[in-house]
Amino acid sequence: MLKLFEYNWQVREDWFNWCETVNEEELLKQRTGGVGSILYTLYHIINVELGWISGMQGSQGQFRHFEDCNSVAKLREYSAQSHAQIAPFLYAWDGSLQDRILKDQNHEGEWEQFRYGEVLQHVLVHEIHHIGQLSIWSRELGKQPVTANLIRRGLFDPIVHPSV
Known part of the structure; x- marks a missing residue:
């Protein structure tokens, strides 16, 4: 799963670069079919990733309001700050955390329980x-x-062919 987080972070950075050309x-501008602009x-x-993973870390996360980061430069900074908060947890991930339970309060105020592994997959798919x-x-x-290709991003070790 770590490679998919690294993929998402690379693609996000590519989108920041793309935004600099617009x-x-x-x-x-408000758009149709999404959460806004x-x-x-x-x-x-960024908020969803920070929220769920901070919850698994047992911390509050250092959230910002959109009004405080509504430019490409400020969003890039917020993403980097968020990454610094959650990356150590993700890089330390081991199989023993997969079935650990996170309790979360939904929008109706009801408490729900999710496995950490499920939460991480949700965060990946959400982005x-x-x-x-x-x-x-x-x-x-x-x-x-921005290209959505996973390959050719340098995320995986190259295949080494043994000499015959």
């Missing part, structure tokens, strides 16, 4: 889902979206 008005979607991705939305919006702007 005017701020387009980045903040392009920048708000990136903010939402990938929203990256798909960004890709659609990118095409609506007449721009090439």
Whole structure:
């Protein structure tokens, strides 16, 4: 799962770079089919990742309001700050945490329980889902979206062929 988090972090950084090529008005424009604007979607991705993983760490996380990070530079900084908070937990992950239980209060105020492994998979899929939305919006702007390819990102060790 760690490789998929690294993939998401790389793709997120690619989207920040992409955002630097788009005017701020387009980045903040409310869009159909998602949680809001392009920048708000990136903010939402960071918040969800930080929220769930901070919960598993037993901490509150250092959240920011969107108004405090509603530019590409500020969002990139928020993402880096969030990454610094959660990466040590993810890099220390071992199989013994898979079935550990996280208690979470839903929007109706009811308490629910989730396995840590399920939560991590949710966080991964959540970001990938929203990256798909960004890709659609990118095409609506007449721009090439960030590649979603997992391969050719340098995440895996190269295959070494033994000499015959």
